[in-house]
Amino acid sequence: MANVAKRQFDAVIVGAGGAGMRAALQLSEAGLKTAVLSKVFPTRSHTVAAQGGISASLGNVQEDKWEWHMYDTVKGSDWLGDQDAIEFMCKTAPEAVIELEHFGMPFDRVESGRIYQRPFGGHTANFGEKPVQRACAAADRTGHALLHTLYQRNVRANTQFFVEWMALDLIRDADGDVVGVTALEMETGEVYVLHAKAVLFATGGAGRIYAASTNAFINTGDGLGMCARAGIPLEDMEFWQFHPTGVAGAGVLITEGVRGEGGILLNANGERFMERYAPTLKDLAPRDFVSRCMALEVLEGRGAGKNKDHVLLKLDHLGPEVINHRLPSIREIAIKFAGVDPIKEPIPVIPTTHYQMGGIPTNYLGEVMVPKDGNPEVRVNGFYAAGECACASVHGANRLGTNSLLDLVVFGKSAGDSMIEFIKNERPTHKPLPENAADFSLARIARLENQTGGEEVNVVREAMQKTIQLRAGVFRNSENMALGVKEIAEVAERAKRTQIKDKSKVWNTARIEALELDNLIEVAVATMIAADARKESRGAHSHDDFEKRDDENWMKHSLFFNQERRLDYKPVHTKPLTVDYIPPKERTF
Amino acid sequence: MTYTQADKNRLRWRSRRGLLELDIVFEMFLEHDFEGLTDAELDVYQDLLMLPDIDLLELVDGKTDTTDARLAPILARLRHWQVVKQQ
Numbered sequence: 045m046a047n048v049a050k051r052q053f054d055a056v057i058v059g060a061g062g063a064g065m066r067a068a069l070q071l072s073e074a075g076l077k078t079a080v081l082s083k084v085f086p087t088r089s090h091t092v093a094a095q096g097g098i099s100a101s102l103g104n105v106q107e108d109k110w111e112w113h114m115y116d117t118v119k120g121s122d123w124l125g126d127q128d129a130i131e132f133m134c135k136t137a138p139e140a141v142i143e144l145e146h147f148g149m150p151f152d153r154v155e156s157g158r159i160y161q162r163p164f165g166g167h168t169a170n171f172g173e174k175p176v177q178r179a180c181a182a183a184d185r186t187g188h189a190l191l192h193t194l195y196q197r198n199v200r201a202n203t204q205f206f207v208e209w210m211a212l213d214l215i216r217d218a219d220g221d222v223v224g225v226t227a228l229e230m231e232t233g234e235v236y237v238l239h240a241k242a243v244l245f246a247t248g249g250a251g252r253i254y255a256a257s258t259n260a261f262i263n264t265g266d267g268l269g270m271c272a273r274a275g276i277p278l279e280d281m282e283f284w285q286f287h288p289t290g291v292a293g294a295g296v297l298i299t300e301g302v303r304g305e306g307g308i309l310l311n312a313n314g315e316r317f318m319e320r321y322a323p324t325l326k327d328l329a330p331r332d333f334v335s336r337c338m339a340l341e342v343l344e345g346r347g348a349g350k351n352k353d354h355v356l357l358k359l360d361h362l363g364p365e366v367i368n369h370r371l372p373s374i375r376e377i378a379i380k381f382a383g384v385d386p387i388k389e390p391i392p393v394i395p396t397t398h399y400q401m402g403g404i405p406t407n408y409l410g411e412v413m414v415p416k417d418g419n420p421e422v423r424v425n426g427f428y429a430a431g432e433c434a435c436a437s438v439h440g441a442n443r444l445g446t447n448s449l450l451d452l453v454v455f456g457k458s459a460g461d462s463m464i465e466f467i468k469n470e471r472p473t474h475k476p477l478p479e480n481a482a483d484f485s486l487a488r489i490a491r492l493e494n495q496t497g498g499e500e501v502n503v504v505r506e507a508m509q510k511t512i513q514l515r516a517g518v519f520r521n522s523e524n525m526a527l528g529v530k531e532i533a534e535v536a537e538r539a540k541r542t543q544i545k546d547k548s549k550v551w552n553t554a555r556i557e558a559l560e561l562d563n564l565i566e567v568a569v570a571t572m573i574a575a576d577a578r579k580e581s582r583g584a585h586s587h588d589d590f591e592k593r594d595d596e597n598w599m600k601h602s603l604f605f606n607q608e609r610r611l612d613y614k615p616v617h618t619k620p621l622t623v624d625y626i627p628p629k630e631r632t633f
Numbered sequence: 634m635t636y637t638q639a640d641k642n643r644l645r646w647r648s649r650r651g652l653l654e655l656d657i658v659f660e661m662f663l664e665h666d667f668e669g670l671t672d673a674e675l676d677v678y679q680d681l682l683m684l685p686d687i688d689l690l691e692l693v694d695g696k697t698d699t700t701d702a703r704l705a706p707i708l709a710r711l712r713h714w715q716v717v718k719q720q
């Protein structure tokens with residue numbers, strides 16, 4: 045097959061969002077030759093959308109402790125989170141945020157000059173007693189500020205950015221070790237082999253498998269698709285977070301910070317229904333819980349609007365001052381995408397797919413871990429993952445708001461450190477590439493070029509999105525999910541025969557979208573099969589026929605092997621690093 | 634500059650943004666307005682796409698305005714799609 049150009053680096057990072065850039069900084073500052081690939085300009089990564097903030101028990105506004113943060117995260121995860129990873133994240137949080145401050149990130153401040161903290165759903169003081177202000181924010185531009193700060197630092201540290209490059213496939217050698225990736229340079233249409241001592245995936249989420257999503261179009265789960273094709277299982281893919289407050293119709297997100305600042309949810313009767321379901325935390329209960337309550341209100345006929353299909357988010361009682369000052373872009377969003385001015389009227393909202401809890405299986409060091417010879421967790425040499433594409437697993441069955449940005453910087457950094465150690469101690473020189481390392485990717489592209497009698501990419505993508513939306517949404521039951529498994533298998537067959545009209549070489553967006561669909565479809569199949577198999581309700585996976593959490597049989601992570609369409613399971617880590625295990629309790633709020 | 638098909642495709646790709654709010658608007662713009670743009674208008678569009686997402690959104694939202702008169706016609710189209718989308 046064709047001769048493909050090769051380039052060598054110490055580390056190759058796929059993804060220039062918060063996680064990828066935090067890891068890159070670690071590596072470049074350690075003097076390693078580090079390449080970062082991104083489909084779009086780094087500061088246009090989806091992290092830019094994060095408005096609400098980043099959590100850390102700094103205790104600047106109210107007393108706080110990392111142990112409380114850990115408790116909230118374990119409880120939020122509905123006891124599916126790994127407690128060693130959760131301890132690591134919550135304990136490291138204050139230093140991670142202060143480090144960002146030192147990097148120059150412009151956080152909001154209280155009068156004393158310390159970082160201002162706002163309340164956010166699921167975050168409490170004293171082990172669930174009352175809400176606590178733990179979210180650090182840079183106005184409602186936290187993600188934007190984070191990306192800019194990290195990008196500047198990386199430029200200074202000589203990280204090499206490959207902008208508008210799309211990674212296509214993971215390269216593993218005969219031992220199963222990861223030795224690089226193949227990638228498409230959009231400007232030339234050429235495929236390259238990037239040879240590395242260590243590879244990190246930080247490709248973000250795959251929210252676009254759903255029809256209604258708060259995610260930008262770029263979130264196509266490429267890292268997950270590449271893993272699936274390379275025989276690496278995907279963990280806990282049945283768990284997708286539905287954000288309670290997507291603008292009805294458009295999907296655009298209204299941050300939880302709005303409820304943190306005092307916004308409340310009302311049903312068609314004007315009742316503040318969350319008081320009924322969650323007497324303590326009310327509107328600030330965790331997302332899965334609030335989403336389910338909203339769906340129940342609608343199902344039971346108390347939805348608002350002419351189709352009775354949404355509920356209302358009221359904030360006019362906060363006054364124009366607070367709305368304009370603390371939540372300016374929310375007002376803009378409401379006016380443009382819902383046609384209402386929240387200073388006067390409530391915003392129509394529905395639960396909307398927001399975040400992928402599952403992903404590439406890793407430990408808290410960012411190392412990718414897979415089952416081998418009866419051992420559930422064996423390291424894949426040279427392969428790391430961090431951020432939304434990874435499953436460490438700190439979010440378990442449900443992520444707490446503001447814990448994702450924290451995850452990016454904590455695990456981005458720890459993955460970077462692990463890679464530095466690995467390169468220094470175990471891989472001082474490059475392991476050879478397998479012969480014809482690019483053949484698989486080239487064959488995929490050739491298939492697409494030569495396809496006849498196939499379907500258009502957007503037709504198949506819409507079929508996939510419709511199926512997942514209908515069969516793997518907020519409410520799930522056996523009958524519906526069994527149908528979903530059948531239907532998504534049919535869509536996956538159609539995805540193998542996608543066809544593009546445009547055969548041009550450079551900047552061929554049709555080809556890029558077809559390659560993205562290859563990734564989306566792997567995630568959709570994994571999601572549907574893992575969801576259908578889990579016969580309990582836990583966190584975001586709410587099963588109508590099995591309404592209770594079943595710790596005896598189901599306190600375990602799922603692992604989906606796409607090639608064989610096979611599920612496996614592995615235990616949840618119940619040993620924190622230093623503190624006592626937090627035993628399961630019923631989740632009430 | 635004169636825009637080849639490849640140049641136009643580059644601009645299409647760069648219309649992919651980090652914010653769903655912008656994706657929704659640009660999708661409509663690309664479908665209905667983009668192919669009709671003159672080279673001079675494409676120059677302007679290219680400049681617009683250089684802006685950070687947050688600033689671009691504020692412009693499209695009409696929350697900020699620009700003194701650059703060249704931007705006005707394209708901004709008007711983008712704003713038009715945003716308003717259409719809400720119905």
Ligand SMILES: Cc1cc2nc3c(=O)[nH]c(=O)nc-3n(C[C@H](O)[C@H](O)[C@H](O)COP(=O)(O)OP(=O)(O)OC[C@H]3O[C@@H](n4cnc5c(N)ncnc54)[C@H](O)[C@@H]3O)c2cc1C
Pocket residue numbers: 058059060061062063064081082083084086089090091092093094095096097098186187209210211212246247248249258259260266267297398399430431432433445446447448449450452
């Ligand atoms: C609207 C919204 C608001 C949110 N608000 C908050 C919040 O307030 N607090 C919080 O904690 N979390 C929030 N989240 C979640 C959080 O923003 C994301 O989980 C997080 O930003 C993901 O970061 P990441 O670094 O993993 O990936 P991303 O920022 O999504 O970056 C992925 C990167 O990978 C690149 N990439 C992907 N595929 C390829 C490929 N094949 N080749 C090359 N490059 C590739 C992309 O170009 C990009 O650079 C929010 C999410 C949304 C949707």
